[in-house]
Amino acid sequence: MKLLLHACCGPCSLEPVRLLQAAGHDIAIYYANSNIAPREEYAHRLATLEDWAKSEGIPVIEGPYDPATWEETAGRIGDAALADVQAARREAQSATGEDAPLRADVLSVDPARREARCRACYRLRLEETARVAAEQGFDGIGTTLSVSPYQYTQVIEQEVRRAAEREGIEGVFEDFRPYYDEATRRSRALGMYRQNYCGCRISDEEATAERAEHKAQRAAAKQAERAEHAAEIAVAEAEFKQHRAARAAYDKKQARKRAILKSLREQAKQKASE
Numbered sequence: 001m002k003l004l005l006h007a008c009c010g011p012c013s014l015e016p017v018r019l020l021q022a023a024g025h026d027i028a029i030y031y032a033n034s035n036i037a038p039r040e041e042y043a044h045r046l047a048t049l050e051d052w053a054k055s056e057g058i059p060v061i062e063g064p065y066d067p068a069t070w071e072e073t074a075g076r077i078g079d080a081a082l083a084d085v086q087a088a089r090r091e092a093q094s095a096t097g098e099d100a101p102l103r104a105d106v107l108s109v110d111p112a113r114r115e116a117r118c119r120a121c122y123r124l125r126l127e128e129t130a131r132v133a134a135e136q137g138f139d140g141i142g143t144t145l146s147v148s149p150y151q152y153t154q155v156i157e158q159e160v161r162r163a164a165e166r167e168g169i170e171g172v173f174e175d176f177r178p179y180y181d182e183a184t185r186r187s188r189a190l191g192m193y194r195q196n197y198c199g200c201r202i203s204d205e206e207a208t209a210e211r212a213e214h215k216a217q218r219a220a221a222k223q224a225e226r227a228e229h230a231a232e233i234a235v236a237e238a239e240f241k242q243h244r245a246a247r248a249a250y251d252k253k254q255a256r257k258r259a260i261l262k263s264l265r266e267q268a269k270q271k272a273s274e
Contacts, residue, residue, distance in 0.1 A: 002026045003172060004061075004133035005153060006126060006143040009034055010048040011187035011194050015179035016144045017058065025142075027171070028131060029053055032063035032125045034070040036199040048193040063128055070200070074121035078202040118152050121200065122159040130163035140170030147176035147183055150198065 003025040007013045013029065031049060036042040053060045076111055100101060126143060140229075141164050145156050157173045164171030166252045187194055197207035 001139045001170065001172070002028075002137070003139050004030050004129060004136070004138040006030050006032055006129040006141065006145070007049060007060075008143075008145055008199065009045045009195060010052045010192050011183060011203045012050070012144040012147045013245055014186050015183040016142070016147055016174070016176050017056070019174065019176070019179070020172070021141065028061060028138070030061050030063060030129050032065070032128045032132075032143075032211055033199060034066045036083050037067060037201040037204070039067075041063070041195070041199070044193055045195060045199075048095070052190070052192065063125075063132065070121070070124060073124055074117050074200065075202070077117040077120055077268070078200070080113065086149065103220065110196050115155065117202070119155050119159065122152075122156055123163070125162040127166065128155060130167040130169060132170055134167040138169065140171040140172050142166060142174070144176070147180055148172065148198075149177050149180055 001024070003020065003029050004015075005016065005020065007016075007029045017027060017029075031046055031047065033042065033045070036045060046062060050060050074208050118157075122145065127140070129143070141160065143156060143160055145151050147152050153175055160173045161171035182196075196211075197204045
């Protein structure tokens with residue numbers, strides 16, 4: 001099948017391309033990612049993808065970069081959820097007087113809205129991919145998004161099939177998550193740029209908050225470990241002092257015994273000499 005494969009980045013393309021080519025598909029890659037912010041990040045991911053694809057002889061088609069349209073759809077949903085996050089933080093701060101961790105709030109505020117944001121994002125990009133595929137004579141579309149264990153795999157499948165059906169072409173979906181570790185290994189071996197957030201400004205905020213929380217958790221664990229070791233050291237020092245005091249008392253007692261015995265021997269010797 002002549003397949004237009006939507007790709008989010010280079011590292012996520014490695015295993016899907018390998019597997020789809022092994023299945024007999026003739027692949028071209030479509031880079032449709034108006035969600036990625038800022039523009040420099042978008043360009044960096046595209047350059048990484050193009051460099052690798054060129055070495056493999058795979059054509060890459062760049063779609064229009066239209067973040068304004070993304071903001072009107074997925075961004076609007078995400079901002080509504082973030083508004084709830086900020087409200088939750090303010091409430092927590094008001095109650096405790098301390099800064100509340102963002103990541104915990106993000107995960108606790110209506111996860112269905114987070115999924116809705118991602119669905120809107122998938123839909124925007126996959127509908128664009130399907131439209132271009134139909135215009136340029138491709139038989140079907142697929143996506144590399146399902147290689148990531150951090151994405152909504154079932155939603156991705158639904159949106160791939162929906163977009164393809166809308167344009168009268170085939171929707172090719174495969175759950176590539178079992179190959180994520182291999183994709184990670186290969187991309188690192190190739191020295192590819194690996195991003196640390198999904199792509200949109202909201203996922204960047206979430207990832208930053210998550211890293212900050214993990215850092216705080218590691219610091220707290222180290223502090224607890226130091227405190228635990230400090231307690232152990234204090235106990236050991238107290239036991240050592242107790243042992244040393246007991247040893248000193250024993251040595252003093254033994255010295256007194258030796259002094260008495262020495263005195264008795266001297267007295268006996270003096271009597272024997274008289």
